[in-house]
Amino acid sequence: xxxxxxxxxxxxxxxxxxxxxxxxxxxxxxxxxxxxxxxxxxxxxxxxxxxxxxxxxxxxxxxxxxxxxxxxxxxxxxxxxxxxxx
Numbered sequence: 001x002x003x004x005x006x007x008x009x010x011x012x013x014x015x016x017x018x019x020x021x022x023x024x025x026x027x028x029x030x031x032x033x034x035x036x037x038x039x040x041x042x043x044x045x046x047x048x049x050x051x052x053x054x055x056x057x058x059x060x061x062x063x064x065x066x067x068x069x070x071x072x073x074x075x076x077x078x079x080x081x082x083x084x085x086x
Contacts, residue, residue, distance in 0.1 A: 001086065002042035008049060011037060011077065018069030026058045030070040036077065040086075 003011075015030065024030055031053070038049045062068070080086045 003037060003040050003045050003086075004042060005045050005048050007086075008037055008041060008045045011073070012052065015070055015073050018073070020065045020069065021063060023060065023063060024065070024070065026054045026060060027062060027070065028059060029062050029068055029074070031059060033070050033074040033077070036074060040081070 012034075015033065016025070019025065034049055034052055038046050041049060077086070
């Protein structure tokens with residue numbers, strides 16, 4: 001099953017709500033999560049996700065947030081996907 005824009009919006013909203021810092025939106029961990037969503041998205045969802053990609057010069061390494069909301073949500077998403085719940 002491919003992710004729709006509606007599903008993607010919900011997943012992104014959860015992530016953004018959980019951000020500890022404004023910089024989380026340009027963190028490589030969050031962008032890795034978005035990349036996974038893009039892989040799993042339908043064509044419209046893939047196009048929608050392109051809007052969330054920041055310019056390369058704004059991307060930075062992990063800030064070391066503990067816990068890292070993006071990492072937690074990414075792992076949760078992958079577990080649900082593996083279990084066939086997505």
